[in-house]
Amino acid sequence: MAVEQQAKAIHFVRLKLRLTRNGLRGQAWRIVLFIFGIFAGLWAALGGFALFTGAGVAGGDAGLVIVTFAGAGLTLAWLLLPLLFFGVDETIDPARFALLPVPRRTLLRGMLAAAFVSVPALATVVALLGLVLGAAVRDGAAAAVVAGVGAVLGILTCVVGSRALTSAFASMLRSRRVRDLAAILIAVLASSVAPLQLAVSSLIAHSDLDRAGQIARVLAWTPLAAPYAAYVDVAEGRLLSALVRLAIAAAAVAALVAWWWSTLESATIGTASGARSSSSASDKKAVAALFPAALRVLRPGRFSGLVAREWRYWWRDPRRRASLVSLMIAGVVLPMVMRASVRVDQSRMPLPVAVAFSALLAALVLSNQFGTDGSAYALHLLVGVPGRVELRARACALALLMAPILVLVTVAVAVLTQAQSQVLAALGVVAAGLGIAAGTSALLSVLVPYAFPESTNPFAVSGGTGGLRGLLAVVGSFAALVLLAPLLVFALITHGLVAGLVVLAAGVGWGGVGLLLGTYLAGGILDRRGPEILAAVTPRR
Template sequence: MALALIQMKFAVLRRDLSGPRATWVFSGAVAGLAMAASTIAMATVDAPDLGTVRDLLAVLFALWTLGWMLGPVATGQPVLRAEQFALQPIPRRRLALGLLGAGFVAVTAVVSLVAFAALLVFGLRLGTVPALVSVPALLLQLTLAVLLSRLMGRLFGALARSRVGAVLGAVLTATMLVVASSGWIVFSALDAVLRTGFSPVFSTVVRALPSGWGAVAVEASARQDWLMTGLPLAGLVLLPAVLWVAWNRSLGPARWSRPTVRGSSADRAAPRGRASLSPTGAVYAKELRTYARDPQRLQSLIVPPVFAVLSALVPLAFGSTVFLPFMGALTALMGAATCANLYGQDGTALWLTLQTPGSERADVRGRQLAWIVVFAPLSLLLTAAGIAVAGQPDLNPWALTATFALLGGGAGMVPLVGIAQLTPGPDPRAAKNAAADHSDVAGQAFSMLFLALTTAVPALCVTLAGHLLHNPSLLWAGVPVGVVTGWVAYAMLGQAAHRNLRKRGPELLFLMRTGKQQQQPKPGQAGASFSKTLPVHRQCLLWISFLAGCIALFPQALVPTLMKLSGHVEPLWFLALHMRPEWQWPTVFLMYTIGVLAFTVAARIAFIAIKAARAA
């Protein structure tokens, strides 16, 4: 049984490596191997005390284990699940063993094995006996991570169907995004850690965690402390055994979840007041209820403010409050990104709009109004709180300008991108276990981030001009300009969205019903997904160029420029600001050049693909 499931997982893996998800699989594998190589490099650093290296490895292994635990929140349930074999006469223990074996057949498992090989490198550094001890330790660490991932997947799969579970999943998702985007800055203090080591309390905590037991056993064997060698290894055997029993008993349908929404009478559910007098008001009332009831939409509401607050708090570890005033702007920007697939989230319910002629405008405007009502109070409140806490008055016009402009731009872009780049997924009535179980919207989110930022450029240019000319009136003029440009984006982009919906409505409904793979573009029309005409290597180059352009142009070029112009320089994770003063501006211009070149490469690949699709 175990062999059959492992063979099934190999078949799925081969399909992923040659199918439409190959780009993301290869990109994730490259990024994971780079992080694994960094983990191995940490096992070779020089430190006055080898206990510091042990603690550093324990911290890194804790992060890898945490990634396995939180992975099901973002990636969803594994491909092979116990529910799929519910009607088969398979003993539960054999099924559990087969599913566990299939869990090791994955790119993530290979990458994690390479990362945990840092334990072997650390053991070889200490001697023959520690190297021998490290081999079972690293295998047990990987087994522990896989079992924790399976158990957490069962738990989150049940919780995701409730509102509490949706909120919990959103907080964890935002935390993972912050760790992925900003967590690496903690290594800027690596030199100080290697000289002085971690604090005694922190060192005790990371060694007490199961993820640190392998490093403790290897380091203890070098000191010939056999008690501290045997106890962690015994724990690494006993704990996976306990987790195995728990996971074995959890197989089968989850019974601890309950329906998200309970029935309500038609009288209580009907819109009241002005909402009952206009089609736009009816859509607005429906959207507000959806934000409060649907787990997926609730996650879209919770992730942006949590991500903004955590991202602004990370620089506080370095004593910097420069990002606090921009929490509201970041909330509006992430709110647009998380709602990029607004129409795709509703599934085939789009047919209700199409069956009512002339209702496209009311549908788009109602969704825009609901988005503004949901995210504007959060953004403005966080902006006010950040301004009050930061105590940097010269940043206030920048923060307010960006917030107002991004709110309007986001409200305009959300329906437009949701229609133009609709990604099909399961209907809301289908069981949802995680964000990735709905549809792959990474491309939409990246597009939304870039497009929404462009709507704030005119207002920010006015503020920049006021700063360069030392004109306070012009500096604060960016705020009303941001309000005006936001309103223009709201009106004009919304108009383009409802016209696009009226024109492409039946096509979008067909896409939602049949899926992206079965959609056939019309002759002379750019295909529904021009990336399908690209080979895998050009898809990888397209996304790598786009990501490199985003990183180089915005955080590594634009932000240091604003800091140097404002006079408030905080090096943090900005490469240019860590250079000597005479090299800072050249480094900034180099980042601008890299960003522009990367976007040029991505645009050229995209235009060639679109031209080829039209010619076909």
């Protein structure tokens, strides 16, 4: 009873601030990244503030289109990006309160309050202040009040929805029966963010305002954009419509809170309903049983054993599987959307450019490949696995999974968009991008390793490392793109069958050189800094 009376939301906020401060203590690189995250959040906040203010000042159909698409994009980013990329900051992990008599109501309030003490939440608050300012400047106090209420409901939708979604999917992924289906659903949802952004950009750039306005008016009646568009109705004298939009947003927040409430208990105690343990005996030989059926052609050995291990881990580990399926979906959707939506000088985006980003993205998932192992990497150090063998085996396993998909997607997109003449050059770019990005990721994984928390939530990241993941992705993408640029330019300026064959051969060779050189340099560092890397990727208790 004492805990129930004393535990308040402010205590969770103080706890998060204390844990964040302790996590930065003695870690210079974390302090630098934390400062980088603050500046990135400030840049995003000012950009959002200017966008929402401009929408309010513009008014009319243009203002409605801007505020609706911006609000919906903001909400989708909050809901889906943590599943795909940044992860959810688990400084205040509900599982850590499992043994404490903290009521679920108190826990929910405390976690909600703590969620607002973050760079993304504060940046969103600043951005939405522009909504209030824009409404006040053009439409007066009444519109500003409604915009303020809408901004509050909007930020609640973002924060509560993000927490509820990740909590629900984390619970689902603990059950083997629904784990694969949940991972696919997560990937489809999260991987749709970039294609949706490209589609919206194409719509605005190549369509008239009337068509965009029709879509905006429909979108404004959904929870994604209703709270942001309510003040427009007040400005145009439709008070009832504004109240209905706010009611839609409030109902969405209430539903998300109820959903979060229902999944919070399982997230706390680490259980999932309907999961049953089962065991089956196998009469296969011990060594052969460790190799998946697709890899039985490999001769058993150190390298092939590591490849088989990574192959299995990509499919069985919840955190890796969520990333893998997301990459597969993005690899399929992104080239199609770029070819269909993005046009340069009234022509389609060249096929080599459209598939290059999928290849780079596929290999950049290795930028913290030891963090997914955690303390289990100690076994590799004990048996003395050479660093170069380790890194090349991991890259090979990922390539065996992703390369066939990228090849099939490249050919399919070429056929569907009448770009058969660019297939060979595009395949060369894919091979080069995959190899170069894998080599770049190998260097990043040994230079800046970091730990994932010991959590059954596959989207959890330790406090302060969400910004690190984003920074590593930016650095890795930029470095790989710079190295890929010469081949990409050559593929764009040359045409014909012979040129395509040259680009294909050059791409395979350039990608192989990038992979071998990257793993050679990173492998030497891994051999020298193995214990330090193990310490860096071991979660703190």
